[in-house]
Amino acid sequence: xxxxxxxxxxxxxxxxxxxxxxxxxxxxxxxxxxxxxxxxxxxxxxxxxxxxxxxxxxxxxxxxxxxxxxxxxxxxxxxxxxxxxxxxxxxxxxxxxxxxxxxxxxxxxxxxxxxxxxxxxxxxxxxxxxxxxxxxxxxxxxxxxxxxxxxxxxxxxxxxxxxxxxxxxxxxxxxxxxxxxxxxxxxxxxxxxxxxxxxxxxxxxx
Amino acid sequence: xxxxxxxxxxxxxxxxxxxxxxxxxxxxxxxxxxxxxxxxxxxxxxxxxxxxxxxxxxxxxxxxxxxxxxxxxxxxxxxxxxxxxxxxxxxxxxxxxxxxxxxxxxxxxxxxxxxxxxxxxxxxxxxxxxxxxxxxxxxxxxxxxxxxxxxxxxxxxxxxxxxxxxxxxxxxxxxxxxxxxxxxxxxxxxxxxxxxxxxxxxxxxx
Amino acid sequence: xxxxxxxxxxxxxxxxxxxxxxxxxxxxxxxxxxxxxxxxxxxxxxxxxxxxxxxxxxxxxxxxxxxxxxxxxxxxxxxxxxxxxxxxxxxxxxxxxxxxxxxxxxxxxxxxxxxxxxxxxxxxxxxxxxxxxxxxxxxxxxxxxxxxxxxxxxxxxxxxxxxxxxxxxxxxxxxxxxxxxxxxxxxxxxxxxxxxxxxxxxxxxx
Numbered sequence: 001x002x003x004x005x006x007x008x009x010x011x012x013x014x015x016x017x018x019x020x021x022x023x024x025x026x027x028x029x030x031x032x033x034x035x036x037x038x039x040x041x042x043x044x045x046x047x048x049x050x051x052x053x054x055x056x057x058x059x060x061x062x063x064x065x066x067x068x069x070x071x072x073x074x075x076x077x078x079x080x081x082x083x084x085x086x087x088x089x090x091x092x093x094x095x096x097x098x099x100x101x102x103x104x105x106x107x108x109x110x111x112x113x114x115x116x117x118x119x120x121x122x123x124x125x126x127x128x129x130x131x132x133x134x135x136x137x138x139x140x141x142x143x144x145x146x147x148x149x150x151x152x153x154x155x156x157x158x159x160x161x162x163x164x165x166x167x168x169x170x171x172x173x174x175x176x177x178x179x180x181x182x183x184x185x186x187x188x189x190x191x192x193x194x195x196x197x198x199x200x201x202x203x204x205x206x
Numbered sequence: 207x208x209x210x211x212x213x214x215x216x217x218x219x220x221x222x223x224x225x226x227x228x229x230x231x232x233x234x235x236x237x238x239x240x241x242x243x244x245x246x247x248x249x250x251x252x253x254x255x256x257x258x259x260x261x262x263x264x265x266x267x268x269x270x271x272x273x274x275x276x277x278x279x280x281x282x283x284x285x286x287x288x289x290x291x292x293x294x295x296x297x298x299x300x301x302x303x304x305x306x307x308x309x310x311x312x313x314x315x316x317x318x319x320x321x322x323x324x325x326x327x328x329x330x331x332x333x334x335x336x337x338x339x340x341x342x343x344x345x346x347x348x349x350x351x352x353x354x355x356x357x358x359x360x361x362x363x364x365x366x367x368x369x370x371x372x373x374x375x376x377x378x379x380x381x382x383x384x385x386x387x388x389x390x391x392x393x394x395x396x397x398x399x400x401x402x403x404x405x406x407x408x409x410x411x412x
Numbered sequence: 413x414x415x416x417x418x419x420x421x422x423x424x425x426x427x428x429x430x431x432x433x434x435x436x437x438x439x440x441x442x443x444x445x446x447x448x449x450x451x452x453x454x455x456x457x458x459x460x461x462x463x464x465x466x467x468x469x470x471x472x473x474x475x476x477x478x479x480x481x482x483x484x485x486x487x488x489x490x491x492x493x494x495x496x497x498x499x500x501x502x503x504x505x506x507x508x509x510x511x512x513x514x515x516x517x518x519x520x521x522x523x524x525x526x527x528x529x530x531x532x533x534x535x536x537x538x539x540x541x542x543x544x545x546x547x548x549x550x551x552x553x554x555x556x557x558x559x560x561x562x563x564x565x566x567x568x569x570x571x572x573x574x575x576x577x578x579x580x581x582x583x584x585x586x587x588x589x590x591x592x593x594x595x596x597x598x599x600x601x602x603x604x605x606x607x608x609x610x611x612x613x614x615x616x617x618x
Contacts, residue, residue: 031608033563034556040533048465053254053264058465064529081614117270121246132343137544137554142343144240151239196237202287259460259470323476327452338549348549350446357445402443408493 009100010047010059011069016097017130018043018070020090022077024138032078038134039074040067045130050105050122054112091190095153099182102127102157103175116162123158124151147198149189157182215306216253216265217275222303223336224249224276226296228283230344238284244340245280246273251336256311256328260318297396301359305388308333308363309381322368329364330357353404355395363388421512422459422471423481428509429542430455430482432502434489436550444490450546451486452479457542462517462534466524503602507565511594514539514569515587528574535570536563559610561601569594 021042025035044060044067051058060066105126109119128143128151135142143150161178165171188194227248231241250266250273257264266272311332315325334349334357341348349356367384371377394400433454437447456472456479463470472478517538521531540555540563547554555562573590577583600606 026611026613028557029610029612030557031559031610033567033608035611037556037563052258052464053267055263055267057467061465061467061526061530064527067529067533078611081611114267115270117273118267121273136342136548137556139554139557142345144243144343145234145236145345147237151243155239196239198235198237199232199241199284199287200235201232258464259473261469261473320473321476323479324473327479342548348551350449350549351440351442351551353443357449361445402445404441404443405438405447405490405493406441407438 010104011065013097013101013104014043014047014066015069015073016093017046017101018073019077020094020131021070021134022074023090024134024140025074026077026081028138032075035074035078036071038137039077040070041137042130042134043070043073045133046101046126046128047105047130049129050108050126053125054109054114054122056108056112095183095186095190096179098127098150098154098186099157099179102154102182103161103178106158106161107171107175110162110165116166119162120155120158123161124154127154127158147195149185149194149196152196153182153186153189156185216310217271219303219307219310220249220253220272221275221279222299223252223307224279225283226300226337227276227340228280229296230340230346231280232283232287234344238281241280241284242277244343245283246276247343248336248340249276249279251339252307252332252334253311253336255335256314256332259331260315260320260328262314262318301389301392301396302385304333304356304360304392305363305385308360308388309367309384312364312367313377313381316368316371322372325368326361326364329367330360333360333364353401355391355400355402358402359388359392359395362391422516423477425509425513425516426455426459426478427481427485428505429458429513430485431489432506432543433482433546434486435502436546436552437486438489438493440550444487447486447490448483450549451489452482453549454542454546455482455485457545458513458538458540459517459542461541462520462538465537466521466526466534468520468524507595507598507602508591510539510562510566510598511569511591514566514594515573515590518570518573519583519587522574522577528578531574532567532570535573536566539566539570559607561597561606561608564608565594565598565601568597 018039021038021040022035024042025038028034030038048058048060050056102123104123106119106123108126109122110116114122131143134140135144157178160181161174164174164177169177185194224245227244227246228241230248231244234240236244254264254266256262308329310329312325312329314332315328316322320328337349340346341350363384366387367380370380370383375383391400430451433450433452434447436454437450440446442450460470460472462468514535516535518531518535520538521534522528526534543555546552547556569590572593573586576586576589581589597606
């Protein structure tokens with residue numbers, strides 16, 4: 001199990017999303033196994049979809065470390081009864097995870113020669129799909145339908161990263177700037193409720 | 207990006223389903239990014255599942271044109287506030303898309319040497335899965351559970367196409383007849399509420 | 413179509429889950445096509461996810477027999493109006509299917525050289541994912557959130573099988589013991605309502 005910067009970020013992202021999955025199980029007053037199930041699905045769901053779509057080996061199948069990380073995180077949340085993770089702390093961890101993951105997802109697709117627009121899609125999917133599956137399985141209103149900047153933050157990070165790399169920026173700068181600006185967008189959504197205008201249907205005449 | 211008849215039909219089908227996804231986002235009064243997300247998922251969802259199942263490269267990962275089409279359609283629906291797509295127009299577009307897509311899906315599977323019964327399944331999945339994911343993510347009653355002939359129309363198109371090809375009909379005739387008869391079934395469902403008999407549970411004795 | 417013990421068990425598991433999918437369609441008073449759709453998705457869903465994740469050819473795409481089995485089961489449930497499958501009978505069939513499938517899933521992953529912890533995950537996913545998709549598509553409370561030992565039974569079977577194989581037990585013994593003990597867990601859940609302790613949130617101080 002080779003540990004590089006990318007894979008360290010990857011583990012951090014998985015652990016963060018796993019914690020949000022375990023907290024969802026806690027909200028539903030489930031048992032410890034369901035904690036692990038939700039932690040794992042939320043933690044690895046987005047990256048799994050990315051890998052299937054780009055035809056790569058699914059990352060956690062090749063490396064059992066990810067499943068173990070999700071299991072440990074779920075058990076920790078269970079044992080501490082979520083006290084280590086009050087709502088706001090998790091929202092901020094999740095914001096970091098979201099932007100890091102958008103960059104990791106886009107970077108993996110880029111490295112496999114996928115075209116830039118599709119790399120942006122992969123970044124967004126990697127960052128958001130775990131949360132989407134978590135909400136669907138828990139029968140909660142999907143994060144997709146909450147009117148906050150969530151997908152947008154992932155989109156900013158993924159687009160900036162892919163764009164900067166296209167213009168020749170080196171990996172460190174591109175990922176640093178991309179994560180930082182995506183995080184600003186998400187932070188604005190958390191603190192000042194930033195959002196995009198919602199659709200307003202046209203007046204009906206009948 | 208090579209444009210053949212099959213891929214032109216393919217783009218038309220993706221655009222139609224993308225519009226239905228964007229309209230779902232409009233019903234939920236979402237922002238423009240969510241329009242794009244729903245348009246993309248509905249537009250490419252069925253074909254994505256087909257490609258994963260038959261082990262082909264996922265079509266929109268190899269060709270960024272599909273993601274761009276979905277994005278453009280979503281923005282158009284947003285800008286025109288859906289006025290270009292009143293309910294009935296969309297139902298008819300969707301009916302065409304459904305039958306075209308059932309044939310495209312079955313044809314792609316056939317061309318990869320998949321056995322006929324499984325090709326029929328692939329046609330039905332390609333045509334219906336985008337709409338199923340759209341409904342699940344929007345937390346709407348699934349099209350699966352509405353008692354109209356929807357899956358049936360896809361099944362008629364896919365079965366006829368595969369059957370006619372088995373009996374040696376050429377591509378043009380097979381696809382034309384298959385799309386036309388599937389469309390008749392769906393049109394009957396839209397206009398005269400055609401449906402299959404629903405299950406009636408046996409009398410209970412207790 | 414080569415029939416070995418493993419594939420015979422496989423067909424039995426698919427048929428059992430297909431019956432539970434068809435019964436869900438019966439509860440929703442759907443038409444016969446929706447019976448087939450739910451039977452197929454529930455029957456092959458878990459194994460499909462497993463095959464996609466481990467990079468194997470999807471089992472029912474290569475062998476049309478599975479789709480045919482699901483179709484036949486769905487039509488039988490429709491024709492007999494579910495009378496052949498009263499609730500309790502199905503719960504017991506499902507319990508057998510669950511444990512057999514957990515072993516079949518883990519065994520397939522092991523045979524492809526996947527690491528033991530991931531093989532356990534594959535066993536659990538294979539056994540439970542069909543039912544999870546069934547519940548999501550039917551908009552029913554997910555089996556994930558019911559507080560009975562269901563995932564646990566699959567986990568016991570998958571873990572025992574993988575563990576016994578690691579310690580050199582032969583295939584027959586490992587699978588027999590694994591299925592039997594998983595079944596005991598599930599039987600306890602059905603008869604005596606065995607369950608794991610649910611999460612209790614900490615007292616709030618504010």
